[in-house]
Amino acid sequence: MSGPRPVVLSGPSGAGKSTLLKRLMKEYEGVFGFSVSHTTRNPRPGEEDGKGLNCLPMLLGATLLPVADILSSVSSEDYHFVTRESMQEGIDKGEFIENAEFSGNMYGTSKSSIEDVQAQNLICILDVDIQGVQNIKKTDLNPIYISIQPPSMEILEKRLRDRQTETEDSLQKRLEAARIDMELSKEPGVFDIVIINDDLEGAYEKLKSVLVEEIQKVQDAKK
Numbered sequence: 715m716s717g718p719r720p721v722v723l724s725g726p727s728g729a730g731k732s733t734l735l736k737r738l739m740k741e742y743e744g745v746f747g748f749s750v751s752h753t754t755r756n757p758r759p760g761e762e763d764g765k766g767l768n769c770l771p772m773l774l775g776a777t778l779l780p781v782a783d784i785l786s787s788v789s790s791e792d793y794h795f796v797t798r799e800s801m802q803e804g805i806d807k808g809e810f811i812e813n814a815e816f817s818g819n820m821y822g823t824s825k826s827s828i829e830d831v832q833a834q835n836l837i838c839i840l841d842v843d844i845q846g847v848q849n850i851k852k853t854d855l856n857p858i859y860i861s862i863q864p865p866s867m868e869i870l871e872k873r874l875r876d877r878q879t880e881t882e883d884s885l886q887k888r889l890e891a892a893r894i895d896m897e898l899s900k901e902p903g904v905f906d907i908v909i910i911n912d913d914l915e916g917a918y919e920k921l922k923s924v925l926v927e928e929i930q931k932v933q934d935a936k937k
């Protein structure tokens with residue numbers, strides 16, 4: 715039997731991808747595994763190197779903390795934080811399925827980050843920008859492509875400012891990238907579904923409805 719299809723989640727920075735993703739992984743524990751990307755950007759407060767949600771079973775086994783505390787401390791967004799030199803070396807060696815320059819930093823998905831998740835028969839989730847989507851389309855990964863979009867540029871800017879993770883310079887770069895993303899994602903056939911994340915509940919229900927078949931496959935395989 716072939717494993718579950720991977721899922722590519724894309725959309726402008728600040729649209730709400732990781733907010734939705736965290737919720738999904740919490741509700742469907744043991745169904746999804748996050749493909750931990752590499753990046754040359756600096757870690758934000760609370761981010762740790764190389765910690766994906768698919769390490770959850772190990773964390774649960776090794777600690778006496780309540781499950782809720784562990785879940786809130788584990789981010790699905792953490793990266794392998796690397797230097798430009800080591801990232802470029804990995805790219806040159808063919809270790810990445812895709813890579814891109816975004817807001818002044820390099821980002822990329824290593825082949826092993828996907829293989830690690832797929833080896834556990836989990837639905838592999840990739841959170842990538844629009845360049846990542848275009849590059850993954852040239853591979854044989856065959857994921858479900860989902861775009862999370864903000865209701866408007868104004869709301870996106872407010873969410874990014876309120877998140878307090880960006881300098882004015884990186885915020886402006888992200889807004890510029892968002893304009894391009896919002897245009898490209900309108901092209902027919904790029905995404906299987908485009909979800910407008912206005913009301914979080916509604917967006918989350920739509921996200922689940924697209925994934926219901928793959929979720930069922932993983933749950934059936936566990937029986």
Ligand SMILES: Nc1ncnc2c1ncn2[C@@H]1O[C@H](COP(=O)(O)OP(=O)(O)OP(=O)(O)O)[C@@H](O)[C@H]1O
Pocket residue numbers: 725726727728729730731732733734791873874876877911912913914
């Ligand atoms: N539906 C929503 N309504 C209001 N605020 C939201 C909604 N969804 C997400 N947010 C908030 O918007 C901010 C950006 O969300 P989030 O960090 O999930 O975006 P992202 O798409 O993962 O961004 P990035 O690509 O930069 O990681 C967060 O502070 C989050 O709490």
Ligand SMILES: Nc1nc2c(ncn2[C@@H]2O[C@H](COP(=O)(O)O)[C@@H](O)[C@H]2O)c(=O)[nH]1
Pocket residue numbers: 724725726727751752755791812813814816821822823841842843844845846847
């Ligand atoms: N092409 C890729 N894009 C990626 C990857 N990992 C994350 N991203 C995208 O980068 C931006 C910014 O992320 P942030 O964590 O710095 O806010 C966001 O749009 C992500 O989707 C990757 O491996 N490849």
